[in-house]
Amino acid sequence: MPNNNCLDGIWCSECGSEEPFSIYARAQFVVYDEGTDEFTNVEWDDESVCVCLKCKNTGVVKNFKRDQKEIDFKEKTHDPDRTVREDRGDAD
Numbered sequence: 635m636p637n638n639n640c641l642d643g644i645w646c647s648e649c650g651s652e653e654p655f656s657i658y659a660r661a662q663f664v665v666y667d668e669g670t671d672e673f674t675n676v677e678w679d680d681e682s683v684c685v686c687l688k689c690k691n692t693g694v695v696k697n698f699k700r701d702q703k704e705i706d707f708k709e710k711t712h713d714p715d716r717t718v719r720e721d722r723g724d725a726d
C-alpha cells in the first residue's frame with residue numbers, strides 16, 4: 635500500500651521500500667534534565683535529509699517522492715505481461 639499519511643508519496647526508488655525512513659526533521663521537544671520527553675510540531679521539507687533504513691539509500695525528501703522513477707521501477711519489477719509493440723509504420 636502506498637503511504638498516505640506522514641510519508642505521503644514517499645518511497646525508495648532503490649529498493650521499493652515505503653517505510654521506515656530516517657528523516658532529519660525539526661521538532662519541538664519537552665526537555666527535562668534527564669533528557670527529552672514528548673515532542674510536537676515535527677516538520678520537514680523537500681530538502682530535509684532522508685535515509686532509507688532498508689537499503690541505506692540517502693538523499694533528500696524530494697528524491698523519495700513519487701515521480702517517473704516509480705513507474706519505471708514498477709514496470710521493471712512487477713510487469714509479468716509486458717506488451718511488445720511492433721512498429722509497422724504507416725498502414726496506408
Ligand SMILES: [Zn+2]
Pocket residue numbers: 646647648649650651686687688689690691
Ligand atoms: Zn531503500
